[in-house]
Structure formats: C-alpha cells, structure tokens
Amino acid sequence: MDPMPRALKxxxxxxxxxxxxALYMVFIYAPREAVMGDxxxxxxxxxxxxxxxxxxxxxxxxxxxVFLARRDPKWDRxxxxxxxxxxxxxxxxxxxxxIWARPVWNTWWTWDPRLVTATIMELIYLAYIMLRQGIExxxxxxxxxxxxxxxxxxxxxxxxxxxxxxxxxxPVVIGSGDPTAxxxxxxxxxxxxxxxxxxLTFTLIxxxxxxxxxxxxxxxxxxxxxxMQLTST
Amino acid sequence: MILQEAPxxxxxxxxxxxxxxxxxMGLHVVSLLARxxxxxxxxxxxxxxxxxxxxxTGSASRMRTSR
Numbered sequence: 001m002d003p004m005p006r007a008l009k010x011x012x013x014x015x016x017x018x019x020x021x022a023l024y025m026v027f028i029y030a031p032r033e034a035v036m037g038d039x040x041x042x043x044x045x046x047x048x049x050x051x052x053x054x055x056x057x058x059x060x061x062x063x064x065x066v067f068l069a070r071r072d073p074k075w076d077r078x079x080x081x082x083x084x085x086x087x088x089x090x091x092x093x094x095x096x097x098x099i100w101a102r103p104v105w106n107t108w109w110t111w112d113p114r115l116v117t118a119t120i121m122e123l124i125y126l127a128y129i130m131l132r133q134g135i136e137x138x139x140x141x142x143x144x145x146x147x148x149x150x151x152x153x154x155x156x157x158x159x160x161x162x163x164x165x166x167x168x169x170x171p172v173v174i175g176s177g178d179p180t181a182x183x184x185x186x187x188x189x190x191x192x193x194x195x196x197x198x199x200l201t202f203t204l205i206x207x208x209x210x211x212x213x214x215x216x217x218x219x220x221x222x223x224x225x226x227x228m229q230l231t232s233t
Numbered sequence: 234m235i236l237q238e239a240p241x242x243x244x245x246x247x248x249x250x251x252x253x254x255x256x257x258m259g260l261h262v263v264s265l266l267a268r269x270x271x272x273x274x275x276x277x278x279x280x281x282x283x284x285x286x287x288x289x290t291g292s293a294s295r296m297r298t299s300r
Binding site: 032033034035036037038039040041042045046049085088091092095096099100102103205209212213216219220222223226227230 | 241242243244246247250251257261265269272275276279282283
C-alpha cells in the first residue's frame with residue numbers, strides 16, 4: 001500500500017490547527033447569546049455538520065453519475081466514502097439540534113418539517129449502506145449504489161428547503177427574518193465570523209476524512225485482490 | 234425565556250452538545266484508524282502465507298531436481 005502522501009499529512013495538520021482555532025472562535029471569540037445563553041454555541045458546529053452532510057451527499061450523487069458514465073471504480077469508492085462521512089455529520093447535526101432544542105423549545109424532539117426531513121434523509125442513506133451490503137457482485141453493487149445515490153440526493157434539497165416550504169418553528173439561518181421562529185437570533189459580527197470559520201473548518205475536515213476514507217477503500221480492495229490471488233493458486 | 238434579565242443557564246446543554254459532536258467525530262476517526270490497522274495486519278498475514286507457499290513450492294521443486 002502507498003505511504004501517506006505528503007499533501008495529506010499537511011492537510012491533517014492544517015485541519016487539526018483550524019479545528020483548534022474554530023474551538024477558540026466558538027468558545028472564546030464569539031460572545032454568549034443574550035437569551036439562549038451558552039447552548040447557542042452548539043449552533044456553530046450544528047449548522048456546519050449539516051452543511052458537511054449536504055456536501056457529502058452531493059459528492060455521492062455526482063460521483064454516482066460519473067461512475068455510470070465512465071464505469072471507473074474509483075468514482076464508486078468516492079461515493080461510498082462520502083456517504084459514510086455524510087451520515088456521521090448528518091447524525092451530529094440531528095442530535096446536536098435535539099440538545100439545543102431541549103432548553104430553547106422545551107422538548108428534545110418535535111414533529112417539525114426540518115427535523116423530520118433531516119431524519120428521513122439520514123435513514124435514506126442508511127438504506128444505501130444496507131443495500132450495498134446486500135449485493136455480492138461488485139459491478140452490480142456499484143451500479144445500484146450509483147443510481148440510489150443520485151435518487152437519494154433529492155432528500156437533501158427537500159431537507160434544506162423544508163423550513164421555507166412548510167410552517168416550522170426551526171430558525172432560518174440564511175435569509176433569516178421569520179418572527180415566528182423559536183430560537184432565531186441575530187448574529188453579531190463576531191458570531192458571524194465564528195460561524196463562517198466553523199463552516200470553513202468543517203469543510204476541510206470533510207475533505208481530509210474523505211481522502212483517508214478513499215485510501216481505506218483502495219486498501220480494502222487491494223487486500224481482497226491479494227486474498228483472491230492466494231485462494232486461486 | 235421572555236422578559237428574562239440574564240441569559241438562560243444552558244451551560245450543561247452546551248457541554249452535552251459538544252460532547253456528542255466531538256465524541257461522534259472522535260469515534261469516526263478511531264473507527265478509520267482501527268480499519269486501517271486491521272487491513273495492515275491482514276496484509277502482513279497474506280505476506281506470511283505467500284512467503285510460506287513460495288518456500289514450500291521452492292523446496293518441492295528442489296527435491297524433484299535432486300532426484
């Protein structure tokens with residue numbers, strides 16, 4: 001197996017440094033929110049995790065389309081790797097949102113359109129993983145996975161736009177202004193800077209994790225090929 | 234939270250929120266590292282098996298030529 005590329009090593013350190021800086025921005029640089037108090041700080045990573053989830057599922061859909069066009073397995077590896085990371089961050093988004101909601105909405109969970117669509121999106125991608133595990137033939141698995149990844153992506157814009165389409169108590173971060181939203185707040189310049197920095201940091205975390213996850217997939221295939229060679233001799 | 238004079242005391246929820254965020258991210262990284270380690274071990278085992286087979290094939294052919 002190839003040793004870790006120098007660019008990836010540099011990316012590891014850069015990501016770690018940015019993550020520490022993001023923690024500083026969130027806990028020290030950004031002021032405490034005047035009404036919600038400390039729990040509002042969860043918002044910076046909550047939204048960033050949701051952003052990474054959406055980007056990861058977009059990458060899966062694009063990779064799936066490219067795989068169907070070119071039939072190069074590297075695009076399938078990228079799609080699977082991206083789904084795994086997307087699921088982790090979508091999970092963080094949902095659970096951190098529930099923790100934020102407890103003191104602000106006075107409940108862990110409510111059947112709000114955003115919460116429901118986000119959870120359905122997570123379950124759709126969980127089904128993607130299960131579908132792939134149920135197919136033995138690698139080519140068939142990649143083809144089915146690609147088509148599923150493209151179709152499943154419909155859940156992402158639905159989740160994003162659900163708070164604009166339906167009546168909801170979920171705050172709208174981008175283009176905020178709905179006075180009925182429970183927990184909505186105006187960001188001070190420092191809050192906005194912490195938020196943008198968190199988005200940047202989480203995007204970089206995604207890229208770093210994706211690179212590692214793709215390398216892991218390549219290594220898994222290499223081990224499988226070696227196994228097959230040994231059993232066939 | 235209406236008519237409150239000071240921010241609500243939600244420190245514990247913040248701690249819980251970041252514990253979940255950092256914990257989940259940490260678990261994913263640990264899972265990646267564990268999978269890399271397992272694959273490296275598998276490769277080592279495969280190398281050993283292959284070397285053993287090569288040695289066995291070599292000694293068998295040597296025995297054949299010596300006869």
